[in-house]
Amino acid sequence: MEERIVIAGFGGQGVMALGQLLTFAGMTEDKSVSWLPSYGPEMRGGTANCNVIISSEAVGSPVVTESTSVIVMNRPSLDKFEKTIKSGGKLFINSSLIDRKSTREDIEVYYIPANEIANDLGNSRVANMVMLGAFLEATNVVKKSTILEKAFTAVFGENRAHLLPINKEALEKGAEIVRG
Amino acid sequence: MAKVLMKGNEAIGAAAIQAGCKYFFGYPITPQSELPEYMARELPKVGGVFLQAESEIAAINMVYGAAGAGARVMTSSSSPGISLKQEGISYIAGAELPCLIVNIMRGGPGLGSIQPSQTDYFQATRGGGNGDYRLVVYAPANIQEMVDLIIEGFDVADQYRNPVMILGDGMIGQMMEPVEFKPPKRREIPEKDWATTGTGGKRKPNIINSLYIAAEDLEAHNIKLQAKYKKIKENEVRVESYNIEDADVVISAYGTTARIAKTAIAKLESEGYKVGLIRPITLWPYPYDEFKKINPNCKGILTVEMNTGQMVDDVKIAVEGKFPVHFYGRTGGMVPTPEAIIENVKKICGGEI
Numbered sequence: 358m359e360e361r362i363v364i365a366g367f368g369g370q371g372v373m374a375l376g377q378l379l380t381f382a383g384m385t386e387d388k389s390v391s392w393l394p395s396y397g398p399e400m401r402g403g404t405a406n407c408n409v410i411i412s413s414e415a416v417g418s419p420v421v422t423e424s425t426s427v428i429v430m431n432r433p434s435l436d437k438f439e440k441t442i443k444s445g446g447k448l449f450i451n452s453s454l455i456d457r458k459s460t461r462e463d464i465e466v467y468y469i470p471a472n473e474i475a476n477d478l479g480n481s482r483v484a485n486m487v488m489l490g491a492f493l494e495a496t497n498v499v500k501k502s503t504i505l506e507k508a509f510t511a512v513f514g515e516n517r518a519h520l521l522p523i524n525k526e527a528l529e530k531g532a533e534i535v536r537g
Numbered sequence: 538m539a540k541v542l543m544k545g546n547e548a549i550g551a552a553a554i555q556a557g558c559k560y561f562f563g564y565p566i567t568p569q570s571e572l573p574e575y576m577a578r579e580l581p582k583v584g585g586v587f588l589q590a591e592s593e594i595a596a597i598n599m600v601y602g603a604a605g606a607g608a609r610v611m612t613s614s615s616s617p618g619i620s621l622k623q624e625g626i627s628y629i630a631g632a633e634l635p636c637l638i639v640n641i642m643r644g645g646p647g648l649g650s651i652q653p654s655q656t657d658y659f660q661a662t663r664g665g666g667n668g669d670y671r672l673v674v675y676a677p678a679n680i681q682e683m684v685d686l687i688i689e690g691f692d693v694a695d696q697y698r699n700p701v702m703i704l705g706d707g708m709i710g711q712m713m714e715p716v717e718f719k720p721p722k723r724r725e726i727p728e729k730d731w732a733t734t735g736t737g738g739k740r741k742p743n744i745i746n747s748l749y750i751a752a753e754d755l756e757a758h759n760i761k762l763q764a765k766y767k768k769i770k771e772n773e774v775r776v777e778s779y780n781i782e783d784a785d786v787v788i789s790a791y792g793t794t795a796r797i798a799k800t801a802i803a804k805l806e807s808e809g810y811k812v813g814l815i816r817p818i819t820l821w822p823y824p825y826d827e828f829k830k831i832n833p834n835c836k837g838i839l840t841v842e843m844n845t846g847q848m849v850d851d852v853k854i855a856v857e858g859k860f861p862v863h864f865y866g867r868t869g870g871m872v873p874t875p876e877a878i879i880e881n882v883k884k885i886c887g888g889e890i
Contacts, residue, residue: 392713417800
């Protein structure tokens with residue numbers, strides 16, 4: 358088993374944190390993991406992405422050139438990473454902010470109105486968790502309970518523990534979209 | 538101790554503190570700035586000193602001073618900053634002082650870019666400073682190995698009274714991986730009776746110096762240094778190799794590039810190719826002897842680096858003309874892909890190159 362995941366969006370959409378949650382959860386579940394951020398020079402509001410690998414074997418290259426899954430939070434990210442998905446892979450599109458459909462026919466595509474759902478929940482900043490919920494429902498790479506019970510406070514700190522309920526709800530809503 | 542998820546740069550700091558490093562002198566530069574940031578936060582908690590110097594040149598000379606006083610001390614920078622430190626590094630090597638220097642390499646020459654590269658191989662292994670000196674140079678391929686080598690590196694520096702360099706790149710500095718801080722296997726370290734700690738009126742003053750006016754004296758000093766380097770060559774070579782006795786092609790790569798090579802090798806094996814790997818962990822002393830174990834019918838060696846061909850010179854020295862030596866590299870901050878490595882291996886197997 359090796360999941361090679363690209364998570365991409367604007368700076369501030371929580372793509373790095375989403376990647377860290379997955380990576381930490383993978384480690385907690387005794388898998389080999391790596392998290393590699395893009396760290397190039399960027400303007401404010403520019404794009405950010407990270408590569409996450411969760412594997413039953415030791416991780417080789419931490420760079421994802423051929424992905425098994427891509428999560429995109431904005432249009433430039435879709436344009437850039439759609440083509441990296443290997444045939445049969447999965448693409449998760451934040452349809453609140455991305456106005457086009459995928460042109461790939463050899464992959465599974467999920468459209469998740471993440472910002473709308475997050476706003477309905479009362480906090481636009483949990484849009485990344487909605488995407489994560491959809492991703493976990495479709496892939497089962499790590500358990501939702503590992504994300505909520507172990508990874509969340511490890512990544513965001515104990516003083517963010519009060520935000521767990523809304524994040525749990527966001528994960529659930531994302532999962533519902535995938536279940537249909 | 539349980540595994541923790543850490544960014545490479547922060548793991549370097551945590552490892553150094555675990556190794557008993559009390560002093561850090563540096564100047565920020567991407568892609569290693571999380572390391573001084575970590576040290577600024579954590580060193581005071583263990584009674585240590587973090588000092589952001591006015592320049593890299595000042596920082597390395599502070600390292601020189603602290604090392605001369607027998608302290609466990611380090612500095613870090615990225616390529617252009619390490620260039621600025623070369624004079625001090627040469628002095629430290631000449632004065633035979635232990636310290637740890639971290640270079641998280643970025644693209645060059647000049648200010649270059651902030652993206653990962655391996656363009657400072659020559660500088661690290663051939664001495665960017667003047668004089669006939671050597672650094673012990675470690676090239677870790679993952680964060681766990683980097684942590685282990687830092688903890689041991691401080692001991693190696695003390696044992697031989699020699700600066701040790703950790704040569705990483707922006708990728709290993711920026712990425713996160715699980716890491717476990719294991720209690721280190723400690724070496725026998727001689728007492729630092731040479732350190733300038735004050736005579737207490739009981740002994741002659743110790744002098745830290747790299748200046749020898751008389752040619753005879755300087756030659757004798759150099760001969761002594763070379764004897765020490767010989768001992769390091771005999772005892773400290775580290776290498777990981779995989780399947781080289783049976784390989785049709787052997788890839789040689791170090792650091793993060795070796796990980797990319799491993800991904801390529803796994804794919805090639807699934808297609809029936811026999812590909813080996815020699816991954817030098819010490820770039821100096823270089824594991825020349827490992828290449829003698831390669832399958833005599835091997836069709837060629839492929840050296841892969843994030844530069845335009847530097848370690849490839851050492852590979853050529855190592856194989857003594859017995860195998861064709863090929864090179865594939867990306868530079869300027871571009872990272873080689875497993876696919877490109879696979880293509881090159883197939884060309885060697887097919888006799889195309």
